[in-house]
Structures are given as C-alpha cells and as structure tokens.
Amino acid sequence: MRFGPHRIVRFALGSALLIVVGLLVPGWLLNQLMFGFARGLAVLGLLVLFRAGLVSLGAALYFGLGAYSIALLQRGAGIDDAIVLVLLASTISTVVGFVLGFLLKRYRGIFFAMMNLALSMILYGAVVKNRTLGSTDGFSIAQPRFFGMLFTDPSHVKLALFSLLVVVVAGAMYFVQIYLNSTLGWIGAAIRDKEIRVEYLGYSAERAIHIKYTISACLGGLGGAFLALTLGQVDPDSMLNWVVSGELLFVLIFSGTASILAPFIGSFLFELLRTYALELTPIAWQFIIGGTLVLLILFAPNGVWSIFELMTSRKRT
Amino acid sequence: MTTSALLDVRGLSRNFGAVMAAADINVSVSAGEIVGIVGANGAGKTVFLNLITGYLRPTTGTVFFQGQDITGLQPRQITRLGICRSFQMSQLFINMTVFENLLLAAAISHESNFLRDIRSSKKVGDVDRTLREFRLHDRRDQLVRELPQGLRKLLDIAMAMISNPSLVMLDEPTSGISTEEKFDFMEALMTVLAKSSTTIFIIEHDMDLIQRFTTRVLAFAYGRIICDGSAEDTLRDPRVVQHVLGGDSALD
Secondary structure (H helix, E strand, O other): OOOOHHHHHHHHHHHHHHHHHHHHOOHHHHHHHHHHHHHHHHHHHHHHHHOOOOOOOOOHHHHHHHHHHHHHHHHHOOOOEHHHHHHHHHHHHHHHHHHHHHHHOOOOHHHHHHHHHHHHHHHHHHHHOOHHHOOOOOEEOOOOEEOOEOOOOHHHHHHHHHHHHHHHHHHHHHHHHHHHHEHHHHHHHHHHHHHHHHHHHOOOHHHHHHHHHHHHHHHHHHHHHHHHHHHOEEOHHHHOOHHHHHHHHHHHHHHOOOOOOHHHHHHHHHHHHHHHHHHHOOOOHHHHHHHHHHHHHHHOOOHHHHHHHHHHHHHHO | OOOOOOEEEEEEEEEEOOEEEEEEEEEEEOOOOEEEEEEOOOOOHHHHHHHHOOOOOOOEEEEEEOOEEOOOOOHHHHHHHOEEEOOOOOOOOOOOEHHHHHHHHHHHHHOOOOOOEHHHOOOHHHHHHHHHHOOOHHHOOOEHHHOOHHHHHHHHHHHHHOOOOOEEEEEOOOOOOOHHHHHHHHHHHHHHHHHOOOEEEEEOOOHHHHHHHOOEEEEEEOOEEEEEEOHHHHHHOHHHHHHHHHOOHHHO
8 A cells, every 4th residue: 555645635524424423423422532532542542562462451641641641730730721732742642652661671571561551550659649740630621722722612521622632543543554564563563473583584573662652652642642632530550550451452452463554443332322221221231241252252353343344255255 | 832723622521411512523534525514412512513503502622723823712703703603493584575585685794884874785696696596586576485495595595695604504405495406406406506716614414415515524423423524434434333324224
C-alpha cells in the first residue's frame, strides 16, 4: 500500500462521515461512541506493544496521566481550550513514557508486564494519598472552550468534543499505520519472533522497544485525556487503578490485534456490551462480559475483528 | 597494528569459571580467505565466533577488524561494520514469510529512512535476486515456520549475506542437512558466496567439505588453536588427528 495524499483523503472522508454520524445518532449512543473511541486510543497503544509480543499490565499509568493532566492543567494553570489541553496532556504522557522507556526497554515478558503494573500503582498510590491531587474523590472538569468559543448548549460541547476526538483518532490511525508498515514497525514484529536476530542484522532491539513504548504512552495519554473530557471528571479508580489496565488489556483481546481499526470497533462494542449487560443484570453483568470473552477466545481467538474479516471475505467469495 | 589483515585477533581469551573456552587465540586473516574451523564438540569453535561477533566479551585480548579495534562492541555495531554471521540453529522470524525476512534484513542494512513503507523499498529487487541465487524464490511467500530445516539454514545465510558483509561467519551451515545433500548444499552455497568478495569462516564437522571448499583450516581443541595451515597439512597434523579426527571421528 502506498502513502500520500490518496490515503490522507480517505482518512479525512472517513472522519467527516463519522462526525456526520455523530450529528445524527441519539445522545446516549454518541456517549458510547466517545467512551469507545477514547479507550480505543489507549487500546491502540497496547496493540503497538502487542505487535512486539509485549503486554503491559500498567496501561492505566498513561491513561490516568492523560486524564489527570487535563484536570490539573485546567485547575492549576487555568488552560480551558480543549485542543491545548489534549495537546499538553498527550505531551506529558509521551515525555513520561520516553523517560520510563529507558528502564522498561530492558524488560520482556512477565517482567515487562509487572514493571508497568508497579509503576502505575506508584502513581495511583501517590494520587490517592495526596489531597492536592484530588485524593480518592478526584476532580470535576469544567466545560472546555473550542478555539476560544464556549458553547452554552451541552449537546454542542459534546459534538465539538466528538469531532476533535474523531480527528485525533484518524490522525493516530494514520501515523500508527505508517509506523507499522515501516522498517521500524517490522523490526517490532521481528522482535516478537527472534530478538537476537534483530541485533545481528544491525539494529538495537531495545531502541525499537523504546520507540514503541513512547508511542504507546502517547496514545494512552490521549485516550485518558478524552475520557476525562467526555466524563467531565477524573477519579483514581476509573482512570488510574490497575483494574483499568486490566480492562484495557481485556478490550485489546476482545477487539483483536490484526488491524488498527480493531481497537476502536472492539472498544465501542465493548461499551455497548457493558451497558446492556448492566441493564440486563445489574448484579451479574461481569458474568456476561467474562462469558463473552471466554466464547470469543474459544471460537474467535483473534477477537471481534476476525469476525468482521470472516464476514467480508465471505462476501467477496 | 597490521593494516593488511582483514581480521586480526590477538591473545583472545575467555573463561567460564575454571573452563578456558578460548585460550590465547592469535590469528590473522586476509581478505578473500575461506577459513574452515574444525574441532571436537566443546573445543571452542562457536565461542570463538561469538567472541568475534560480540555475543560474548573476551576476558582478555583484542580483535581488530580492518584496522579498527572492535573488542567489546555490541553485535549490532559489529554487524554494521561488516561482519555478519549465520547460526547453528537458524535464527529467523518464523511468523514472517521468506521474502519478508530477507526484506527486513536488506532494509535494516541499506535503508536510511526507517519510517518509509518497507514494501516500497528500493531493495525489493535485490531481495528477489538474492532469493533466486539461494534458490529460495519458489518459497518466497511461504511462512518460515512452515519451511524445512535445510531451507531455513539457507535463508539464515542469505540474511547474513544480503548486507554485503566483508566477513561472514557460518556456524555449521550443513548441520541438520542429510549426508547425501550436504555436498550439493555446500556446492550451491559456495558458488553464491564466490560471487561476492566476502571473506568466509566456516565451522564444519565434515572433513570432506572442509578439504573441498576451504583455503585454510584452524583446528581448535580445549579453547586453543592447535593447528593453523592449509586444509591438506592441517588434516594430516598428528595433533589434529588425535584431538579432532581421532576421538570424535565417529560423529562424522
């Protein structure tokens, strides 16, 4: 596949179409789309790591960092423009990812997973015990401005935020696609198979993982930032706790890793599933979600995406 | 420092506890030589190769390559300087195709922009040429994990060769290949390698192959080079007969 204006046009058209969809669907569905896409960004970050065979149990670290950056920048620095907030939040998580990457690039397998978990729990602990960081209650987030404009109608705010989210998702997919198809992206996939050979071809596997980790941190931060803006609040247990890391990993397996579209479709479907499961059996909703994952792993181990692929390939033949 | 030698190894030693895996190895190799390395199991052949390519660090001693001290460099740095290797057990990306393995090898050594779409690389033509040379072209789009052992060894060597190294070190290229096919395999391989001006080290247990294809032989025993000379002379040397051919000849 070639890159260039052709592909950019396709991404732009796709984004425009999605924004129109956002205009037409009822509010509750728009909410689900936004939750799905926000988490989808963080799940895409996990996919980038997963392609190199790396699994992080601490995705909430960057997710929470993105979310809390929004709250703290708004309250502390008085920044109220959504675009500036998102930009700064993702920059902060990217920088933290880059710095911690010097440590994490040396670990593989369970050690990589647990080291991430440990780091995320340090941040969780710091936030929960610290009153200036919101403690266990977190913060509420005020309505942001868009290009200096403050909408009075909440549905307009939502729509503006959704449009921004769609543009960021399209941009993220565009760049991740370029990355995965590049020599650097292939090196990542090669590390999963045989790291020593990568070294003997003349490239540092650690550097490749460091780059991957930084990309993943950036996407995680973006995801958290958008979830915080969508919810209008941040709190440690839904942004920073290890349960959040587990959930994001769950969505990755649920979605499948074969395509960069999978995290967003899977994440949206997961939001729907959770909502309906909660409505159906408020006490036993986890049972339904767990059962769904068991069925998926048994019958479609490559996730929801593989079912899509199966359907489209049947249509073609 | 001698400048005429391509590879100059001086007093190279490495011990694992009390075991001297490499003991005061001195050897100088000029460009274009085809050097066979023989020795019983555990004689230090692979350790020698690992010391040169940076997988192991020597306890003492120095390695000069093209006049440059490369002792203690990382494998990737040594690779970039022009020393490549293949592996006794092929080390490949088994979930990629034959073509993809070779393309990645070519891109890493020749591409300057690592963010460019790898499939649009100018090296695609080179990769297909190399696949034909190594007679792997009809397996081009097959996943490596579905490839038989012999072809994996070939691909392993092709991946070392595609960067046009000045020196290539082959660790038992014919292991895992049946006795009847060994000779044909080496004949084909050496024909390909002869086209490049690459200097070659070959670790090999089959003395017929050593005699046929190498210009010089290093015989290893107990971490030392016990004999260094032409294939004819070395294989007749009483120390080599005793330590390499004698006790372990049943292995061949």
